[in-house]
Amino acid sequence: MKKALSMIIVGALIFFLQGGLLAASYPNTSELEYRSHDGMPYRLFIPKNYDQSKSYTLVVFLHGSGEVGSDNEAQLKNNGNGSLWLINTDYQVSHPVFFAAPQGSWGNAAVQAKVAGMINALKQEFSGIATDRVIVTGLSLGGAGTYFMMSKYPDLVAAGVPMQGPKDWQTIANNKNMNIWHFHAADDNSGYHPISQADYTVKYLRSYGLNVVYTRYNTGGHGIWPEAYKNPQLMSWIYAARKGVKTEVSPFLKIKSPAETDTFSTSLLNLSLSGVAGNAETNISKVEWKNSRGGTGAVTGTGNWSVGNVPVVEGENVVQIIATGTSWSTTKGGNTTFNDALIVNSNPNGTVNKAPVANAGVDQSIQLPEDTVHLQGNATDDGQPSGTLSYSWNIISGPGPVVFADVDNAITTATISVAGKYVLSLTVSDGELSDSDEVEVTFSEEPVIQLENVALNKPVAVDSIYNATYIGANAVDGNKTDVNSRWLSANNGEYHWIEIDLEDDYEISELRLWSGYKTSGYAIQNYWFQAWNGNEWVDIAVRQNNSSQQTVDIFNPVVSGIVRLVCGNEDLARLYEIEVYGVPHVAVLNQKPVVNAGDDQFLTWPGNTVNLAGTATDDGLPSGSLTYLWSKISGPGAVSFSSPALDSSAQFAAPGKYVLQLTVSDGELSSSDQIIIWVMDNICLNKPVTADSVYNATYLASKAVDGDKTNTSSRWLSANNGMEHWIEIDLQGEYMVNRMKLWTGYVNYGYAVKNFRLQAWRNNSWEDVVVVSGNTSQFREESFAAIVTGKVRLLCGSDDMARVYEIEVFGTLAN
Numbered sequence: 001m002k003k004a005l006s007m008i009i010v011g012a013l014i015f016f017l018q019g020g021l022l023a024a025s026y027p028n029t030s031e032l033e034y035r036s037h038d039g040m041p042y043r044l045f046i047p048k049n050y051d052q053s054k055s056y057t058l059v060v061f062l063h064g065s066g067e068v069g070s071d072n073e074a075q076l077k078n079n080g081n082g083s084l085w086l087i088n089t090d091y092q093v094s095h096p097v098f099f100a101a102p103q104g105s106w107g108n109a110a111v112q113a114k115v116a117g118m119i120n121a122l123k124q125e126f127s128g129i130a131t132d133r134v135i136v137t138g139l140s141l142g143g144a145g146t147y148f149m150m151s152k153y154p155d156l157v158a159a160g161v162p163m164q165g166p167k168d169w170q171t172i173a174n175n176k177n178m179n180i181w182h183f184h185a186a187d188d189n190s191g192y193h194p195i196s197q198a199d200y201t202v203k204y205l206r207s208y209g210l211n212v213v214y215t216r217y218n219t220g221g222h223g224i225w226p227e228a229y230k231n232p233q234l235m236s237w238i239y240a241a242r243k244g245v246k247t248e249v250s251p252f253l254k255i256k257s258p259a260e261t262d263t264f265s266t267s268l269l270n271l272s273l274s275g276v277a278g279n280a281e282t283n284i285s286k287v288e289w290k291n292s293r294g295g296t297g298a299v300t301g302t303g304n305w306s307v308g309n310v311p312v313v314e315g316e317n318v319v320q321i322i323a324t325g326t327s328w329s330t331t332k333g334g335n336t337t338f339n340d341a342l343i344v345n346s347n348p349n350g351t352v353n354k355a356p357v358a359n360a361g362v363d364q365s366i367q368l369p370e371d372t373v374h375l376q377g378n379a380t381d382d383g384q385p386s387g388t389l390s391y392s393w394n395i396i397s398g399p400g401p402v403v404f405a406d407v408d409n410a411i412t413t414a415t416i417s418v419a420g421k422y423v424l425s426l427t428v429s430d431g432e433l434s435d436s437d438e439v440e441v442t443f444s445e446e447p448v449i450q451l452e453n454v455a456l457n458k459p460v461a462v463d464s465i466y467n468a469t470y471i472g473a474n475a476v477d478g479n480k481t482d483v484n485s486r487w488l489s490a491n492n493g494e495y496h497w498i499e500i501d502l503e504d505d506y507e508i509s510e511l512r513l514w515s516g517y518k519t520s521g522y523a524i525q526n527y528w529f530q531a532w533n534g535n536e537w538v539d540i541a542v543r544q545n546n547s548s549q550q551t552v553d554i555f556n557p558v559v560s561g562i563v564r565l566v567c568g569n570e571d572l573a574r575l576y577e578i579e580v581y582g583v584p585h586v587a588v589l590n591q592k593p594v595v596n597a598g599d600d601q602f603l604t605w606p607g608n609t610v611n612l613a614g615t616a617t618d619d620g621l622p623s624g625s626l627t628y629l630w631s632k633i634s635g636p637g638a639v640s641f642s643s644p645a646l647d648s649s650a651q652f653a654a655p656g657k658y659v660l661q662l663t664v665s666d667g668e669l670s671s672s673d674q675i676i677i678w679v680m681d682n683i684c685l686n687k688p689v690t691a692d693s694v695y696n697a698t699y700l701a702s703k704a705v706d707g708d709k710t711n712t713s714s715r716w717l718s719a720n721n722g723m724e725h726w727i728e729i730d731l732q733g734e735y736m737v738n739r740m741k742l743w744t745g746y747v748n749y750g751y752a753v754k755n756f757r758l759q760a761w762r763n764n765s766w767e768d769v770v771v772v773s774g775n776t777s778q779f780r781e782e783s784f785a786a787i788v789t790g791k792v793r794l795l796c797g798s799d800d801m802a803r804v805y806e807i808e809v810f811g812t813l814a815n
Contacts, residue, residue, distance in 0.1 A: 005230075006342040006555075015069045016145075016229040023089065023090070024088045024090035024091075025295070026079045026084050027045065027088065029043075029073075029079075031045060032043075032045045033046070036072075037114060037121055037282070039114070040114040040118065041071075041102065042072070042100055042102035043073035043075065043076060043101045044098070044100050044101075045087050046098060046101070047092065048686065049096075050128065050402040052126070052812050054128055055128060055130040055133065056097060056098055056126075056128045056130060057129075057242050058119065058122060058130075058133065059137065060102070060115065060118075060134065060144070061080055061083045061099065061137055062102070062137070062138030062139075062141075062142030062292065062441075063101070063103065063141070064081065064138075064140035065105075065140060068104070068105050068141070074103065075101045075102070080101060080227045081223075082119070082225040082228070082229040083139070085226070085229045086099060091235055091519055091778075093801075094451065095235050095432045097238075098126065100118065100119075102118060102566060106141055106142060106145025106148060106646065107145070109152075109284070112148050112152060112153075112325075115149060116153050119134055119156055120156075123302050131336075132158055132242045132245075133158055133242060134157055134158055135159045135160070135161065136149045136150065136161075137162070137163075137238075138162060138163065140156065140164050141164050142165070143162035143164040143165025144162075144166070145165070147165065147172065150178055154172075154175045158179060158243035158314075159180065159247065160178070161180050161181050161238065162180070163182075163225055164188065164193035166201035169686070172210070173204065173205055173208035173547070174208075177243075177245060177246055179246065180205065180212045181204060181212075181214075181234065182213070182214050182215070183224060183235060184198040184215075184217070185217040185218070185220035185221055185222070185224050185332065185334075186216060186218050186219070187220070189221065189222070190674045193222065194603075195216070202337075206319055206320050206322070207292045207320075208318065209341040209342075211252070211338070211339055213237070213255075213337075214336065214337045214338070215228065215231070215334070215336040216327070216334050217333065219330060219331075219604070220255065220332040223366060227329055227331075228362070231328050233328065234248075236518065237251075239467050243632075249277050250281060251338040252340075253276070253278065253287075253322075253338050253340045254275050254277070254340050255273055255274075255275045255321055255340045255342050256274060256757060256802050257275065258271060258272065258273065258276045258342075260610035263344075263345065264342055264343070264345070265343070265346075266312075266346055266347070267348060268346065268348070269309060271309075271310045271318070271344065272309070273289070273305070273306065273307050273342070274305065275304075277304075277321075278323060281326075281336075282325035283325050283326040284302040284323050284324065284325045285335075286302075286324050287305045288321075288322055288324075289307055289324070290319070290320045290322065291312065292317060292318035292320075293313045293316075301711075302323070305321070307321075308356050310374065312336040312344050313347065314346050316343060316345055317344040317346060318343055319407070320339050320340070321340055321701075322337055322339040322343075323337065323338055323545065324336075325338070339533075345382070345383045345712060347382055351479055353384035353430065353433055354381075355382060355431050355433035356380065356381040356382075356428045356429070356433070356435050357381070357428075357435055358377070358379050358426050358427065359377060359378050359379060359437050360375070360377050360425065361375055361376040361439050362555060363439055363440040363442075363556070364439070364440065364441050364510070364670065365442045367442060367443075367444055367668045367669060368444065368445050368463055369580050369669070370665060371443065372415045373413065373441050373443075373449070374411075374413055375411065375413065375439070376410075376554070376686055377391065377410035377411060377426040377428075377437075378410055378436075379391070381430055383426075383622065385431060385432055386430070386431060389429065389430055390429050391410045391427070391428055392408060392426070392427045392429075393407050393424060393426055393427075394423050394425045394427065395423070395424055396423040396424065396438060398418075398421065398422035398423065399419070399420035399422075400417050400418030400420070401416070401417065401522045401562075402414050402416055402422060402424065403416075410428075418443075419445055420443060421441075421442045421443075422441045423440055424441060425440075428652065431641060434549065434799040438439065438646075445545065451581040451583060453579040454502050454506045455500050456477075456478055457476055457477065457564070457580055458500050458503060458570045459503070459689075460500050460501070460744075461500075462487060462489065462497065462498045462499070463489070463494075463496050463497050464492075464494075464496060465488065466488035466489060468489065470484075470486055470488035470753075471487065472498050473612055475487040475576070475577055475578050476765060477705055479559065480514045480577045481576070483518060486574055486575055486576050487575045493569055494565060496567045496572070497564055497566045498565050498573075498575065498578065500578070502562065504561055505561045506560070506580075508560065508580050508582035509554065509555060509557040510553070510555070510580070510582075511541050511555075511578070511579070511580055511581075512553075512580075513527070513551045513553070513554050513575070513577070513580040514550050514575070514576035515549055515551075515574055515575050515576060516549040517574055520779070521549070522574050523547055523577065525544075525546050525547070525553075525570050526544050526545070526546065526567070526568030527546070527566060528541075528542050528562065528566040529541040529564075529566075530564045530565075530566060532560055532562040532564070537564060541553035544662070552649045556742070557583075565578055571799065573740070583589060585744070589621075590668050592666075592670065593617065593664040593665070593669070593671050594618070595615075595616050595662055595664045595672070595673040596615045596673055597660065597662040597673040598612060598614050598615070599675065600677070601637065601675070601676075601677050601736050602739075602786060603652070603677060603679045604739055605655040605679055606809070608651055608652045609651045610651075610677055611649055612630065612646075612648045612649060612660070612662075613646070613647055613707075614630075614647075614662040614673070615815065616664040618664075619668055621666065622668055625666070627644070628644050628648075629647055629663045629665075630660060630661070630662055630663075631660070631663065632658060632659070632660055633659040633660065633674060634657075634658065634659050635657065635658030635659065636654050636657075636676075638652075638654075639651065642747075646662075646697065652677070654679070655680065655681035655812060656679055656681075656812050656813070657677075657679075657813065658810045659675075661672065661673070661674045662675075662676060678738075678811075678812050680737070680807040680811050681738060681810060681812070682723075682741075682809065682810055683735050683809055683810065684708070684808055685808070686705060687730055688730040689701045689702055689705055689716065689728065690728045691716060691725070691726065691728070692724075692726050693725060694716065694718065694719070695718060695719060695720065695801065696717075698713060699716055699717035701727050702802070703715050703716050704716040704805070704807050705806070707741045708805070709805050709806045710805070711737060711805075715803055715805050716802065717801060717803065718796065718801050720800075720801035721801075723798055724796065724798045725802040726793055726795045726798060727793065727804065728788070728791060728792075728796050729789055729791065729792050729807070731790050733790060734788055734790050734815070735788065735789065735790070735814055736787070736812055736814045737786065737789060737792070737809050737810065737811035738785065738786040738811065739781070739783045740781070740783045740784075740808065741780070741805045741808040741810075741812070742780045742804070742806075742807050742808075743804070744779075745778040746803055750776070750778070751803050752775055752777055753775065753797070753801065753804065754775050755773045755774070755799060756770075756772055756794060756795060756798050757770065757771050758794055759790035759793045759794075760787055760792055760793075761789055761790060761792070766793060767787075769784045769785075769787060
């Protein structure tokens with residue numbers, strides 16, 4: 001019996017030592033190759049026994065701010081702050097993955113692009129990396145980087161495992177199938193990553209229909225990472241994640257009834273739902289439902305759950321089922337919540353399709369010569385029969401033709417060639433029913449009256465303030481960036497408002513808002529902009545589910561002397577600035593921008609690119625925003641411009657004289673200025689030449705313009721008689737010239753022309769344009785002030801015979 005027991009113990013020991021659970025350990029960092037991509041260093045772990053016929057997950061780890069640098073080692077210190085557990089000795093057998101750890105600053109968009117480039121390069125190098133199995137994880141600054149990658153590269157990233165650092169979650173909300181497991185601690189006092197931000201982010205994403213796993217420890221501070229990466233469910237969850245598919249590996253919850261799809265349409269005002277959640281390891285303590293349109297309640301059951309009579313309202317509802325389970329930490333406590341969501345479109349009057357409601361936008365006035373109008377159409381619909389709408393623009397009336405940039409897009413531009421009043425129509429169809437709306441656009445040769453911000457520094461009243469720093473007057477002081485120059489309301493779950501006395505009646509037609517906190521979001525989600533008509537408040541601009549920190553609302557002109565912004569009760573109101581644009585008593589007429597395209601330039605071919613540096617000044621009307629356009633007016637070849645900006649570059653397809661134009665528009669009026677670019681080519685090649693003498697019949701003067709700069713027999717050699725020598729080139733036309741190149745001497749022995757002058761025939765005499773003495777170089781390049789000439793001459797000193805391989809003079813035809 002003792003012998004048998006001993007054998008069992010030895011067998012168990014061998015099992016653990018050969019890779020059993022207790023034997024799991026971090027890999028040695030030397031197992032990760034040193035690499036770089038586009039100047040960004042990174043380390044790479046390649047699965048042992050990699051087989052390109054199999055599919056593999058690629059895990060990309062983004063470090064925190066303390067590891068920013070370029071040594072390609074700091075990101076792996078402390079076992080990558082726990083992240084290397086994802087390639088521990090056990091997982092290398094059971095869950096083999098590629099593991100890439102770049103080094104950089106993840107808030108920089110250019111660095112984010114390099115990470116995406118690294119991922120694509122690795123997929124190309126290793127065909128076994130599955131295109132739908134790229135997982136990004138990161139901690140602290142890297143947590144923010146994880147959110148950035150999910151937001152900006154949703155076609156690349158299948159799932160994200162951020163630990164702190166939520167950023168850009170508003171954009172991620174548009175990707176309903178992005179898989180996210182967020183880790184955070186309630187006592188994280190790092191300052192940049194408060195738990196409230198994580199709570200809000202998870203709440204926000206779930207309200208848009210995303211499934212988010214959220215492990216929220218009670219303790220652990222900012223350094224939760226080693227234990228989080230050792231979560232016993234995490235690697236299985238990562239290994240199962242696929243792009244575009246909601247992960248169904250624990251911890252997960254799935255709604256199976258009334259539909260297993262993301263959306264569901266009904267004529268009822270209440271629902272019954274049922275489904276499944278997690279497994280035994282998730283230790284679910286409760287399941288609850290929430291509706292984005294209001295309401296919450298308990299759900300019966302845990303692993304198999306159900307609930308009846310969940311109320312919904314007419315329109316779109318996001319119904320969430322949320323389960324609460326273990327955090328898998330005995331030391332940090334807390335819990336993990338996970339959810340599924342069903343977007344419910346309720347039509348209590350039945351499922352009969354209703355026609356969409358088209359909105360062609362507000363009427364506009366445009367002043368010529370501006371000939372293009374921006375059309376901002378939109379539509380609302382009941383989601384029947386398919387939830388897909390099509391758009392079509394048409395001209396109803398007008399004095400001339402209209403060209404639409406994209407006739408099938410609600411937001412497009414229209415261009416005219418004849419001044420006058422045009423009526424344009426937007427038709428919207430849901431495939432069965434359609435609706436149309438018209439907009440009137442007037443293109444006038446008369447100046448358009450410029451609107452101005454009539455709310456600036458006007459008296460304000462508010463319902464509440466957060467504290468004495470964040471008073472209502474801050475919202476009309478013109479400061480849109482200082483976080484201390486905001487109005488913050490009380491944080492009490494109530495609706496909040498700010499009222500502005502314009503001190504006179506204005507015809508207002510535009511609202512601009514800056515809200516939130518720095519670049520972290522917290523924009524005002526729902527607001528109603530109202531005008532006092534003498535008897536009551538009237539809504540003139542309404543936004544729902546807004547996520548942008550800067551918004552512009554344009555509406556039909558309304559006359560009022562008092563306006564009010566009412567903010568929803570989902571959060572406290574954070575308002576940097578409110579601007580209200582209207583017509584003052586004395587209208588200011590818009591003036592054209594003043595444009596300077598810059599100085600004329602010379603370029604030596606085969607160089608084909610010049611930098612352009614235009615300038616423009618403007619009176620700030622109508623909006624203070626200018627657009628720029630570079631174009632070619634004339635020239636012998638094609639010209640491409642790098643960007644429509646003042647500072648651009650131009651690339652030329654052929655040498656010659658080019659006239660380029662910079663046009664600047666303020667949205668109503670435009671101006672232009674031109675510059676000349678001389679792309680100078682060698683104009684001496686194979687032109688007629690004469691010389692004072694030749695050494696013999698081999699070394700003719702024509703050899704100096706035949707394009708051969710290396711053949712010793714292809715040189716002009718003068719007589720060796722102690723006299724000055726010259727070679728004259730007939731350019732066969734009048735050219736603008738400004739540069740010369742000269743190759744002289746004899747192979748590697750020297751004999752460069754020591755003293756020489758380049759002369760141009762002008763005003764019936766030879767004029768020096770280049771003078772060189774004491775030269776020892778066999779190649780010389782000289783530039784000079786541009787001149788016009790039809791003949792050039794190289795005059796060589798009397799100290800020796802002239803030995804010239806080639807002479808090149810650069811220019812273009814002067815006319």
